[in-house]
Amino acid sequence: MANHPPFRWDDLALLLQCQRAGTATAAAQQLGLDPATVSRRLTQLERDLGLVLFQRGRDGLVATAALQALLPSAEAAEAAVLSFAQAAGGVEVAVAGPVRLTMPPGVAESLLLPLLPKLRSRHPQLQLEIDASTAFVDLARREADLALRTRRPEHGDLVAIRLFQAKMAVMGAPHWAQSLPPMALRELPWLGWDRLFDHLPEARWLAAHAPESAVVLRSNSLPFQLAAARAGLGAVLCPEPHGRQVGLVPVSLLPHDAERVAALPVSDLWMVCHRAVREVPRVRAVWQFLVDEVAQLRAAGVL
DSSP states (O other), rough: OOOOOOHHHHHHHHHHHHHHHHHHHHHHHHTTSSSHHHHHHHHHHHHTTTTOOOOEEEEEEOOHHHHHHHEEEEEHHHHHHHOOOOHHOOOOOSSSSEEEEEEEEEHHIIIIIHHHHHHHOOOEEEEEEESSSSSOOGGTTTOEEEESSSSSOOOSSSSEEEEEEOOOOEEEEHHTTTSSSBBBBGSEEEEEOGGGTSSSSSHHHHHHSSSSEEEEEEEEEEHHHHHHTTSSSSSSEEEEHHHHHHEEEOBBBHHHHHHHHHHOEEEEEEEEEEEGGGTTTTHHHHHHHHHHHHHHHHHTTTO
16 A cells, blocks of 8 residues: 555645636635645645546646546545534534525525515524625535525535526516517517626527627626616516516517527526535524525415
C-alpha cells in the first residue's frame, strides 16, 4: 500500500468545491481563496494521491473516472464532518436562531415574502437570512440551510421535496393583453432573459419561437420582467400562478402557437436541504411551515 501524505479535510473541501463549481475561479470564490492558490493546491493534491482528478480545458475542470469513483466516499466524509460539527454545537431543542434560505428573486418576492409575517408570528425567535439570487449556493458546505430550486439536485447527501408544479404561460398586463386579437408568438413584443441566461429552458424556447428583433427588453431579473409586463411593455413567459399573483393575464394566441405553449414542460419548485441539518428544530420548523403553506395555496387554486 502506497504511503500518502496525511489527507486533510481542507483538501477534501477543495476537491469537492472544484468538482461542483466546474472552474478554479468559481471554486476560489466559494472558498475565499485566489484561483492560483486553488490550482496549486489541486495540483499538489493530485501528486499526493498519484491520481489525475480533473481534465483541464477551455470548459474548466472536468472530473476524470478516478474522481467519479472517489466522489461517493468524499461526499460521505463531508457529511460525517458536518454531522460532527452539528453534534459538537450541542443538541438544539428550541425553534430559535438563524435559518438561511436561498432562492431565485422571483420566488422570494412572490411566494416567500407574503408568508413571512405568519412564519415570524409562529416562531418569533427565528432569525431569517434570505439570499434572493440565482448564484450557486452549496448546501453541503452549509452556505444555506434551505434552498428553493427549480431543479431537483442530482448529487450530494441532500433531502428534497417538490412543493408544486405550475404550467407556463405567455402573459401581459390586462389593459394590454385584452386589447389584442389572437396573436402569433413571433408577432408579440417580448420581454426576455439577459444573454447570460441563454441556457434557461424559457430562454431557449423563446429563441426558437420568436425572432431576435421581437425581444424589446432583456433582464437578468424575473421580477423586473414581470414589472415591465405589468407596465404594458410586452409579453413574458412565466409560470402562470406567478404571473397572476402580480396582476398579469394570459395573452390570447393563435391555436397553433397556443399548442406550442401548452407543450412546454411544467415549472417545478423544489425545497432542498442537507440531510445533516434536516432535523435541526429551527430548520425543520421552516421546512414544515413552507410545506403546509404551499399545500394550502395549492388547495385554494393560487398555485
